[in-house]
Amino acid sequence: MSELLSVQGLTVTPANNPGKKLVNNVSFTLQSGKTTCIVGESGSGKSLTALSVMGLLATSLNRTSGSIQFQGNEITHLSNDALSRIRGKQIGMIFQEPMTSLNPVLTVGFQIGESLTVHLGLKGDALKAKIAALLEQVGIPPERANAYPDELSGGQRQRVMIAMSIACEPKMLIADEPTTALDVTVQAQILALLDELKTRMNMGMLFITHDFGVVADIADDVLVMFRGEVVEAGSVDEVLFKPQHPYTKALLDCVPDAEGKKQLKPIDYSWLEAA
Template sequence: MADLLKVEKLTVAPAAAPSRLLVNNVSFSLSPGRTTCIVGESGSGKSLTALSVMGLLPKALQRVSGDIVFQGSSLVGLSNTQMCDVRGKRIGMIFQEPMTSLNPVLTIGFQVGETLSTHLGLSGKALRTKVAALLESVGIPAERANSYPDELSGGQRQRVMIAMSIACEPAMLIADEPTTALDVTVQAQILALLADLKTRMNMGMLFITHDFGVVADIADDVVVMFRGEIVEKGSVGDVLDRPQHPYTRALLDCVPDAEGRKALKPIDYDWLKGASV
């Protein structure tokens, strides 16, 4: 199966200090209809990798080297106008915190519809009908289109973000820790919704998380990042059942068992300092 996304030797650093590597020589691929989870702690380079794919790195950071190939064409070197045609239309993205991603003074219907009008040219009744269908598809009643973000719960706001990200039926979806601020019940609902949408739309999904419990629920393939580098990658079965790197094993030791009998172990960074990355 041809790769939907191929990241090759991606390296990111501050523009003012290009030798200080925040993402170092990262390579992985994603196939249509599969979910690749990038897992690691905060600061490991997960979100910077995703923002690099979307061409949304902050101005203070830069891609030092590497290539990002999507549907057979390189995204590196595209102008912002060209990337705007990719973002939202061909690659959707769910950001970490919906309350800061949604505009508080615009209705959710307007915000979902903006993607459709920008990329597909919909307007009037056709636009309203499509917005209603999208909201219904993620479990939000169509009549809530006139609601503002602060009138919705955290789980509902995340569903609105999902509706926005899939509005143009993209080939690929990036989900950047979409369940971090949600309670476990709502988290399970969001994960089930994303898995269902991925299957129905045959999307490739790049899912970023720090939680191996989430990885076990949703991943086909796993990329483990530590200190800006990939330390382990493989199928979810191989990585969970036969972890090879000490950091992967340390992360798995932080996951509680269902019965609550497992003693959780903090990550021993002194021990990891000598580990090969």
């Protein structure tokens, strides 16, 4: 099976503190039509890993080592121009906060259309038709194209973000906690939508979450990150049912039970001192 994305030995440090490894020697691969979840608590390096793949690290950060291959081609040496041609076209992105990612003074239709014009040269009626089709695909009435972001619900805004991210039919979708800000029902709808689109379009999905319930729902493969390192990696069944690492076991202990009651046990870090 050919790999869509291969990340090997990725390390990220602050530019002014090269000894501090925020992402430390992270490696993983992603196949078309599959979902890899990166899971871990806040600050474990999940977003920095995703941002590295897209070449969007803050200038105060450096990728000090590592190879990132997309469809077999090394992309770490590409110029900003070349990367921005890949972003949005071949690699779609969805972030946690739709309100900060959407422009409040532009209609959602216009914003969905932007990448279609930039990357595919669509204009006029063809553009309008494609925007309507995309809105329909994500479950928003096409006439809402003229709405501004603050006229939509949180779930609808996230659907607009999804429509934007898949507009150019990317090969890969990177979703960084796209449902965290939503209530549970809407979260489930958005996850189901992403999963369906992934299958229909045969996309590879890199999905970041701190929620093992979400992992159980959509992951094929799982990476567990702790303090910048991958402490456990495997298929979703291996990681959920046969966790090897004490940190994974501790995280799994915090998952709500079948009745949805949160068992908010504090994470037990005693294994760390013992190691």
